[in-house]
Amino acid sequence: MRRPGLRTRVAAAFAAGAFALSASMAALSYGFTSQALMAGRERSALRSAYLDAGVVHAGLATERPDIPGILRTLNTGSTRRALLHRDGRWYARAADAGLTDAIPPGLRGLVEQGRLGMQRVDTDSGPAVVVGVPLPSSSGFYVIDSMRELDQTLSTLALVLTLVAASTTAAGAGFGWYLTRRVLRPLDTVTAAAREITAGDLSARLDPATEPDLERLTTSFNEMVDQLSTRLERDRRFAADVSHELRSPLQTLSAATSVLDRHRTRLDDRAATAVTLLSDEVARFQRLVTDLLELARDDQPAQRAPVDVAELAREECQARGLPADLVRVDGAGTWPVDRRRFTQILGNLLDNADRHGGGATAVRLGQTPDAFVLEVDDEGPGVRPEDRTAIFDRFVRGRAASARGDSDGTGLGLALVARHANAHGGRVTVADRPGGGARFRVEVPRTEP
Amino acid sequence: MEQVLLIEDDDRIRLSLTLGLEDEGYTVRGTATAEEGLREQRRSPADTVLVDLMLPGVDGYECIRQLRARDDVPIVVVSARDDTHDIVAALEAGADDYLVKPVAVKELSARLRALRRRARASSVAAVTALVFGDLEIRPEAGEVAVRGEPVAVTRTEFRLLCELAEHPGRVLSRAQLLERVWEYAYGDERLVDVHIGRLRQKIEDDPAAPRHLVTVRGMGYKLQR
Numbered sequence: 231m232r233r234p235g236l237r238t239r240v241a242a243a244f245a246a247g248a249f250a251l252s253a254s255m256a257a258l259s260y261g262f263t264s265q266a267l268m269a270g271r272e273r274s275a276l277r278s279a280y281l282d283a284g285v286v287h288a289g290l291a292t293e294r295p296d297i298p299g300i301l302r303t304l305n306t307g308s309t310r311r312a313l314l315h316r317d318g319r320w321y322a323r324a325a326d327a328g329l330t331d332a333i334p335p336g337l338r339g340l341v342e343q344g345r346l347g348m349q350r351v352d353t354d355s356g357p358a359v360v361v362g363v364p365l366p367s368s369s370g371f372y373v374i375d376s377m378r379e380l381d382q383t384l385s386t387l388a389l390v391l392t393l394v395a396a397s398t399t400a401a402g403a404g405f406g407w408y409l410t411r412r413v414l415r416p417l418d419t420v421t422a423a424a425r426e427i428t429a430g431d432l433s434a435r436l437d438p439a440t441e442p443d444l445e446r447l448t449t450s451f452n453e454m455v456d457q458l459s460t461r462l463e464r465d466r467r468f469a470a471d472v473s474h475e476l477r478s479p480l481q482t483l484s485a486a487t488s489v490l491d492r493h494r495t496r497l498d499d500r501a502a503t504a505v506t507l508l509s510d511e512v513a514r515f516q517r518l519v520t521d522l523l524e525l526a527r528d529d530q531p532a533q534r535a536p537v538d539v540a541e542l543a544r545e546e547c548q549a550r551g552l553p554a555d556l557v558r559v560d561g562a563g564t565w566p567v568d569r570r571r572f573t574q575i576l577g578n579l580l581d582n583a584d585r586h587g588g589g590a591t592a593v594r595l596g597q598t599p600d601a602f603v604l605e606v607d608d609e610g611p612g613v614r615p616e617d618r619t620a621i622f623d624r625f626v627r628g629r630a631a632s633a634r635g636d637s638d639g640t641g642l643g644l645a646l647v648a649r650h651a652n653a654h655g656g657r658v659t660v661a662d663r664p665g666g667g668a669r670f671r672v673e674v675p676r677t678e679p
Numbered sequence: 680m681e682q683v684l685l686i687e688d689d690d691r692i693r694l695s696l697t698l699g700l701e702d703e704g705y706t707v708r709g710t711a712t713a714e715e716g717l718r719e720q721r722r723s724p725a726d727t728v729l730v731d732l733m734l735p736g737v738d739g740y741e742c743i744r745q746l747r748a749r750d751d752v753p754i755v756v757v758s759a760r761d762d763t764h765d766i767v768a769a770l771e772a773g774a775d776d777y778l779v780k781p782v783a784v785k786e787l788s789a790r791l792r793a794l795r796r797r798a799r800a801s802s803v804a805a806v807t808a809l810v811f812g813d814l815e816i817r818p819e820a821g822e823v824a825v826r827g828e829p830v831a832v833t834r835t836e837f838r839l840l841c842e843l844a845e846h847p848g849r850v851l852s853r854a855q856l857l858e859r860v861w862e863y864a865y866g867d868e869r870l871v872d873v874h875i876g877r878l879r880q881k882i883e884d885d886p887a888a889p890r891h892l893v894t895v896r897g898m899g900y901k902l903q904r
Contacts, residue, residue: 470760470762473759473760473761474733474759474760477759477779477780477781478689478692478759478780479691480780480781481689481692481695481696481757481759481780481781481782482689482691482692482694482695483695483781484695484781484782484783484784485692485695485696485698485699485784486695486698486699488699488702488783488784488785489695489698489699489702489784492702493702516781523761536898538852538854541854545864549864569868
């Protein structure tokens with residue numbers, strides 16, 4: 231499993247912290263508040279019960295007391311129910327009948343022993359507190375005081391506190407997310423600079439002054455880029471020097487052998503043979519150096535522009551003495567490619583077919599929905615499956631060519647084809663041609679990847 | 680006999696190219712520095728100048744600029760440098776063509792012939808005057824004028840302008856222009872771009888926003904009123 235990102239982790243930590251804090255605060259405040267409210271409510275229940283008990287006591291002092299009448303005179307409001315237990319009988323107002331079950335036996339025992347008692351109970355209509363007041367002549371006066379209102383208040387409080395805790399948690403997560411974004415923002419400039427450098431702009435640097443806390447990062451980043459550009463510049467200059475130092479003597483060789491070649495008739499047979507060898511080798515050496523220098527060039531992306539590839543393919547065929555009608559075009563004959571690179575792709579594939587495949591038999595320019603496709607067929611021995619990757623490496627020559635002792639090729643032609651295809655974001659592959667021979671296929675995506 | 684001035688500091692290259700070009704029928708004078716070459720060209724102008732870029736003292740670019748400041752002699756760069764910057768800089772300095780070493784003597788000779796041929800071709804084109812608004816081209820006289828004022832263009836620039844002028848309003852691709860003006864079956868299209876740029880400097884009021892010599896994106900160039 232992938233490790234969650236820094237931002238997620240920081241946000242989660244902030245959320246957890248905020249949750250722990252707000253939940254404990256909420257729990258504490260709920261505890262204190264409910265306790266205080268409950269105690270107050272019990273006190274007032276006790277006080278009211280006392281007062282009522284006084285009234286009942288006074289009523290009972292008469293000769294023949296009308297107990298329901300006495301109970302009716304009590305000002306109990308809608309939340310309190312009064313009950314009287316006298317001589318083993320329960321008395322209540324008509325509306326309050328059937329409440330005797332709510333009186334807990336323990337409380338009754340306490341009152342019957344002549345002691346004041348109070349207990350919280352759950353009734354059918356919600357929580358309540360029952361107050362029992364002993365009266366003389368073995369009577370007990372009970373008041374069931376409903377606490378539904380308080381209960382509702384407390385559940386509202388609990389709801390509010392829960393919501394507060396939840397939103398604090400969410401705010402914590404949001405804050406963590408925002409904070410990491412703020413903290414990581416300077417890294418965005420690092421990313422942007424790195425991207426510019428990758429794209430080839432070696433002048434991109436970071437300003438250490440913009441973010442003093444990240445000075446070490448920016449300083450070492452800049453040092454790294456300095457080193458990199460120095461090294462690249464050195465490599466570039468070395469490549470340019472190598473190019474110059476190889477091309478100059480080749481120029482002399484080329485011009486001098488052409489003079490020898492022209493005056494061949496004046497030479498004896500042995501010398502003429504030597505001149506032929508010399509000029510062939512010079513020509514091959516020239517191709518080798520040109521190809522090597524091409525490969526050594528830094529990997530720049532292809533510079534695409536519309537090219538009439540159909541015309542180009544015909545020209546390349548004719549330049550090699552092949553009939554132009556080898557070229558078959560399917561769809562548009564103008565592709566957005568790097569002309570120089572595509573010319574080499576075509577030329578090298580045709581040369582390869584000539585050297586190792588008995589000559590090209592077809593050149594097809596086609597298209598798929600997302601790529602342009604060039605195929606060059608030959609009718610040679612084909613390429614063995616185990617060689618199909620290796621032939622695009624440098625200095626790999628066909629087996630047949632080695633067997634013949636033919637050293638005409640440079641061994642770099644197909645490597646260059648692969649390089650140029652890659653520069654376009656495409657690739658080159660080789661397969662069997664139906665009916666024998668090899669089929670080289672170059673795919674160039676329509677747009678840059 | 681065509682006279683070629685070869686400015687090349689490498690003695691061996693100078694000697695071998697001299698031998699090779701002489702075999703092709705040219706008369707070659709070689710100098711090892713730009714200063715000598717410029718002096719030689721002043722003393723007795725050659726028909727074509729071949730110049731290397733890396734020269735001791737005055738370098739190839741400056742040499743091209745000074746040659747170009749004097750006249751429109753065809754200048755061909757023969758250099759070991761194949762960097763785009765170097766090629767464009769040399770062409771912008773005023774070179775007509777650019778060849779990267781090693782170049783075969785036959786190829787070099789073909790380039791020289793092409794340069795000379797187009798120089799002659801333009802002088803025999805039998806059209807009196809081609810007018811594009813305030814731009815006037817007289818192929819016969821080899822003259823270009825903007826609002827009646829003559830403008831000095833090189834032979835290559837003139838040939839390029841004539842090619843475009845012969846097809847007014849029609850787009851010619853870089854490949855077509857390369858073939859018609861430089862006689863390249865295919866070649867470096869930067870040759871065309873840099874020459875168009877040089878022409879704009881000379882005939883346009885605002886070279887950055889050309890009115891006559893316009894680029895048609897993805898296709899090529901055309902000349903219009």
